[in-house]
């Protein structure tokens with residue numbers, strides 16, 4: 001699904017140059033659940049941003065479904081970003097003034113061809129899937145951290161992504177809620193075949209995934 005070849009990312013500010021990724025070669029296969037571990041600052045978030053087309057590498061090639069990203073038109077890239085890939089972040093990124101249902105519907109507003117009715121149906125279905133079917137009219141502030149993260153996962157699911165990129169999805173949660181979120185991701189991967197790449201600091205969680213990749217200083221070490 002994703003193939004990274006010689007991916008390098010250099011952040012250049014006026015005075016310093018930081019090599020965030022140092023010639024990374026990595027393949028993510030369809031249906032895999034891969035975890036990425038490594039110390040703070042080793043390039044994990046940068047890697048996810050590049051995989052998710054949020055940032056461009058300084059050099060190297062990213063192929064998606066066997067085609068280099070450069071060969072896709074802007075329109076095709078927008079489609080990949082919006083349809084193929086779902087993001088889940090450590091800090092949920094929910095909008096506090098919107099209900100749970102509205103938060104989950106939001107990304108679908110920008111999709112052509114999804115009617116208001118379908119949008120709502122998809123949002124309800126996604127919230128059912130994460131066990132929050134009874135909380136659709138709540139606001140984020142009325143939910144626990146674990147529930148907020150489930151809303152964020154439902155928001156990603158409503159877009160029916162083939163790939164979920166999760167950046168420390170349990171980083172703000174206690175171990176019990178972290179485990180619930182982890183179980184949810186494992187179920188999505190197993191039952192729906194969603195490909196997942198997850199950054200985590202939790203070795204126990206990482207060992208539950210199919211492949212654990214360790215990073216250090218911008219490079220894969222195992």
Ligand code: ADP
Pocket residue numbers: 011012013018019020038039040041042043044045046047
């Ligand atoms: P991790 O997610 O593993 O903590 P990051 O990918 O966030 O690592 O960062 C990798 C390196 O790149 C770090 O040294 C970080 O300070 C640097 N970095 C990340 N984003 C930027 C940026 N926008 N500008 C400059 N340096 C950055």
Ligand code: ADP
Pocket residue numbers: 141142143144145146147177
């Ligand atoms: P945890 O201890 O698991 O983080 P909380 O104790 O915060 O969770 O929440 C437990 C339950 O109380 C959850 O079902 C949540 O929906 C509800 N809850 C938490 N905070 C509020 C709130 N401010 N208003 C309404 N319900 C809340």
